[in-house]
Amino acid sequence: MRLKHMAIIIGVAYGIMALLPLLVGDIRFLMNILIMCLIWAVVASCWDVMMGFAGIFSFGQVAFFVMGAYCSGILAIEHHVTPVLSILIAGLFTAGMGVLVGLPCLRLAGPYVALVTFGVHMALQPTLRGEIGIALGSGGSVGLLTIPPINIFGYSFSSANIVPTFYLTLLVSLACALVIMFVIKSYWGVAFLALKDSQDFAMSLGISAFKYKLMVFALTSFLTGIIGAYYGHFYGVLSFRMLDLDLFSILMVMMLVGGLGHYPGSIIGAFLVVAGSELMAPLGAYRAVTMGALVVILVLALPNGVMGFFLKRASDRAPSG
């Protein structure tokens, strides 16, 4: 997809988002949902850069999200670091963790990368709950309960000021989306794709697999850590329960619905899945089953997701040649 088209889709998606508070106003429940949409859009997009563009089957995205959230939360609660600074530190910390996890993955092929990264995910929960976590200030099995909200020049962005908080989230999410867009369309993104398609050919043309694969890990875990930290300060409480499979699978569904490797599909996917999931709330206990069935149908009918479907329609309509 061209940069122009990508920018238009992102612009329209975030533009509609920006207008929604004017319609729904101060209804806190709806605003909360919209804010979560914006946060998941970033996580799903980062995951898409990793899997869809770089072709690295990493299952560590939720772990990086939780790491960022806990890092910033602990810094703010235990060490009284001001939230904006703690979010940045959390981003850098998560990027470092991303590189650490990425290093062994460089020598591994597809399914083994999935195992290592999912191992990190699985190991994080006992770490946070156990003695190491408690020593660091994770709050053990209670979690973090008193994370202060983001405070910029004395103005507090908490759920008490939900509309301004929404717009701040929109800005942060949009900034992340634009960073991802420019990276994908730069020669970094080309290097990611080339390494995914044929690593040997790419290396023989002068691309360092080591450098660019670590860069994918650093970049995606940095952004995921930042948005995770942001989530912590917005929500105010954190629990290791986020590492249960619910969040993991819903993020994967967002990515698949949007279209793997079809950025900015994952943003649209996040919006659609959150909206769909909320619309199905009246189904109660049958919601998860219905959602699962819908995903199966969608993946069979639109293997390249919503974005892949639209791209194909567009290219069919364009004169061939």
Next chain:
Amino acid sequence: MLRVIHVTKKFGELKAVNDLSFEVKAGQIFGIAGPNGAGKSTLYNLITGFYSFNGTIEFDGRNISGMPPFRIAKAGIARTFQIPQTFPSLTVQKAISVGSRFGAAGGLDSAHVNDVIQFVDLDNERTQNTGLLNLLGKKKLMIGAALATKPKILMLDEPMAGCNATEIRSLMDLIAKINHDLKITIIIIEHFMKVLTELTEELLIIESGAKICQGDPLEVVNDPQVIACYLGEPDAKRK
């Protein structure tokens, strides 16, 4: 220009390349042939840094042994692969510019990329995804991307495999043109003896990773040892 000095590569107990030494001079088209499994492709992987080995490889007087593939590419050695490799996610133009952006000294040179696309005759397929190219197109794409790195040596690994007579002719013309017009030294692995005798100035025959014979192609192909390694012993008794 390229000196391979006592190079040995073992995979477990198997010596894929066994104490091999030879030299390729600047401007040459240098052929390498040998039966299947002789170690030709392995030798390419050693020269271009894909495998570690014992021995020394010098390029332009500089020891390149142990350097990673991307550095060797930047140093001026480009290669193609026996099984066509492309970037299905990228268009022809983008794929060729990968070589220029990452492999050439001085980074992306759009004018050069354009020249290369014209040179390998992929102008009409410029905006096509590389996965959609036919076999000959894929081979030209690999050569084009390699040329975009502005190499001093181009190493071709069985470029004619799977091609029909017309395609072989057009690839032979292209290779001769790369050597003659662009002044790029060429090393070529090939099974078609006619291609080798027509194109190359020097021919190296290897078997089981070791040198059997090296020299003028027409003399080499008539060497009794070479004939023996391809066809078996001439005095073998028929039962």
